[in-house]
Amino acid sequence: MNTVLNAGFLYAGADEETDVLLIGFADDEFDPQEYILLQKTLDPGEEDAESGFDKIHISYNNEAQSMYGGILKLYFSASVTEITLTEEAAGQLNCTRKIVIKYDQEDADLPVFHKYLLQMFADDEEVLSLDL
Template identity: 30%
Template sequence: MGKLNVGQQAEIYQEITMNYCFDATHIFTQDDGYMVMIGFADDEFEPTKFVILQKAHEYDDQDKQMGMDKIHIQIEDESRSKYGGIDSIQVSEGSIKVSLSDDTKSALSIDGDIEVVVPAEHPAFEEVKFELKKICEVEQIPFSG
């Protein structure tokens, strides 16, 4: 059997672990002054798999009352989203793993954690890693990387 490409490795890993796993060819960060957004997608223009993390710079009383004063995570569409419930984030060369609470897994309709395969040489990789670390510090989420 020949050597597997990164996408094939992601598919096999997903089958073994039941994680939501994909090869992200498009990653980005965006800060509009009100919130920071970090995104991962399998395609820039027509994604079939994607993860978006959003963190407001400040929360108002209404956000706090409604439980919307935490990082927001979404996969694929708005019906698969949740505020909070991220247990940890691990960044390693070639991947980003987001460990989730059981409640968040249920809200996102997935059985495992999120594993995004990202080439470390991707131009936005270091910026994404930096923003994830900042968010984890503010949200008190364990971070390694």
């Protein structure tokens, strides 16, 4: 069985002030009960790399269920995103090893998601699979 999130709100962008890429999926834009948030520092320093903070940070529903790394595969299409996690990540996030995120194609700005996913996974190209 997979963890399933029906997303009514999707976001992809970069926060210039904090120098972080953000990609998010949530059940609601203003009062999310369920969400997945991916974050990655645009310009990690040497200290970040040594601590593992140069990897993608994933959160599931709250910050207590989050970690750096742990993503084995991310598949993105116009209506579904599937994230396959390591066993450790699934335990830390308190979910199954595969998270299936479903959404309406109209909710996803595909060119924007494509741009930010390529940037976020630039160091891990084999992890990312796009079907646009």
